[in-house]
Structure formats: structure tokens, C-alpha cells
Amino acid sequence: MVKIQSILSIVASIVKIAGSLLILWATFGWKVRKTRRAFERELIKQGMSKENARELSVHYKVLKDQLMSTLMHFVRK
Amino acid sequence: MSEEKSERKKGMGEAEEVREILGVVSTQIPALIRGVVGAVFSEEAGRDMGRAAGAFYKELRESGMPEDVAVKMTQNYIGVFTSLGDMLKQAVSGKGKHMHIKVGKEGEEEIGEEIAKKIKEKIAEKTEGE
Numbered sequence: 001m002v003k004i005q006s007i008l009s010i011v012a013s014i015v016k017i018a019g020s021l022l023i024l025w026a027t028f029g030w031k032v033r034k035t036r037r038a039f040e041r042e043l044i045k046q047g048m049s050k051e052n053a054r055e056l057s058v059h060y061k062v063l064k065d066q067l068m069s070t071l072m073h074f075v076r077k
Numbered sequence: 078m079s080e081e082k083s084e085r086k087k088g089m090g091e092a093e094e095v096r097e098i099l100g101v102v103s104t105q106i107p108a109l110i111r112g113v114v115g116a117v118f119s120e121e122a123g124r125d126m127g128r129a130a131g132a133f134y135k136e137l138r139e140s141g142m143p144e145d146v147a148v149k150m151t152q153n154y155i156g157v158f159t160s161l162g163d164m165l166k167q168a169v170s171g172k173g174k175h176m177h178i179k180v181g182k183e184g185e186e187e188i189g190e191e192i193a194k195k196i197k198e199k200i201a202e203k204t205e206g207e
Binding site (some may be wrong): 003006007009011013014016017020021024028029032034035036037038039040041042043045046047048052055056059060061062064066067069070073 | 085092093095096099102103106107110113114115117118119120121122123124126127128130131132134135138151152155156158159162163164166178196206
């Protein structure tokens with residue numbers, strides 16, 4: 001009985017980890033967009049053109065892609 | 078018969094241990110990732126970085142730098158971010174030349190020991206609390 005309880009608890013923990021990671025992954029793109037927008041807004045406030053601000057904020061997307069590929073590399077390992 | 082009983086007891090003990098470890102890991106790992114991601118990718122972090130980059134750009138422009146050069150220099154300034162990703166990638170793949178992170182089997186063992194130590198501490202804290 002104790003063993004069944006332990007196994008159920010292990011399965012619940014795995015589901016919890018997987019769920020949390022899935023939520024993080026799903027909201028990551030949205031967070032990056034929000035960050036980029038805030039970043040662009042500040043640059044425009046300082047007198048930069050919209051196009052240049054957008055060009056500079058691409059760094060956030062590059063960083064996101066790098067982080068994701070690093071994570072994938074780590075998971076595959 | 079008694080051997081079978083002790084084997085079963087051992088199996089139960091292991092399952093119990095895995096349950097406790099996963100119980101701690103399932104809360105710690107997502108929180109850790111959330112913290113790391115939140116430090117770089119949040120509205121506040123973006124605003125702060127934008128303010129810093131904007132001030133840099135403004136200073137360059139006010140000192141008479143042509144716009145394209147000022148933008149290029151600001152781009153290099155922001156590029157430090159991207160190199161952060163590169164650094165992380167190198168650290169994970171074990172190609173870093175100047176990083177003092179132990180890689181390979183020795184490093185993995187050391188990290189494993191450290192994680193096991195932390196988990197044991199957390200479990201002890203939890204059981205003490207109960």
C-alpha cells in the first residue's frame with residue numbers, strides 16, 4: 001500500500017514538473033514580446049527611430065533562441 | 078523468505094526516497110527556471126535595459142556622433158546580451174576556455190554530489206518541520 005502511494009506520488013511529481021515546464025515554455029514567447037516592447041518604448045523615448053529600436057530589440061529574440069537551443073541541447077544530452 | 082521480505086522493504090525504502098526527492102525537485106526546478114527567465118525577460122528588465130541603451134545612444138548623439146554610427150555602437154552595447162547566451166551555451170557544452178566550471182565526468186560528479194546534498198538538506202528541513 002505504501003509502495004502504491006509512493007508510485008502515485010512520483011507520477012504526480014513528474015506530471016507537476018512537466019506541467020510547470022510546459023507553462024514556462026508556452027509563456028516564454030509572450031514574455032519576450034513584452035520585454036521587447038518595453039525596451040523599444042524606452043529607446044524611442046530617448047529619440048531613436050522606431051525602425052532602429054525594433055532592429056536593436058532583435059537581440060532579445062536572438063537570446064531567447066540561444067537559450068532554447070541550449071536547453072534543448074541539455075535535455076537531449 | 079526473510080530475504081524476500083528484506084528485498085521488498087528495500088524496494089519500498091527506495092520508492093519512498095525517490096518520492097521525497099521528486100517532491101522537492103518538482104517545486105525547486107520550475108521556480109529556479111522561472112527566476113532566471115524573469116531576471117532577463119520581464120517588462121521591468123526590458124525597460125531598464127532600454128533606459129540604459131537609450132541613455133548611451135542619447136549621449137553619443139549629443140556629442141555629435143552621426144546617427145548610423147551611434148546606432149551601430151548601441152547595437153554593440155546591446156550585443157553583450159547575446160554574448161551572455163553564447164557564454165551559457167559554451168558552459169553547457171563544456172567548450173569554455175576561461176570559465177572555471179569543472180566539466181566532464183569530474184564536474185558532473187561534483188554537481189551531482191552538490192544536488193544530492195541540497196536535496197537531503199531540504200528533506201531534513203521538511204521532516205523537521207513536520
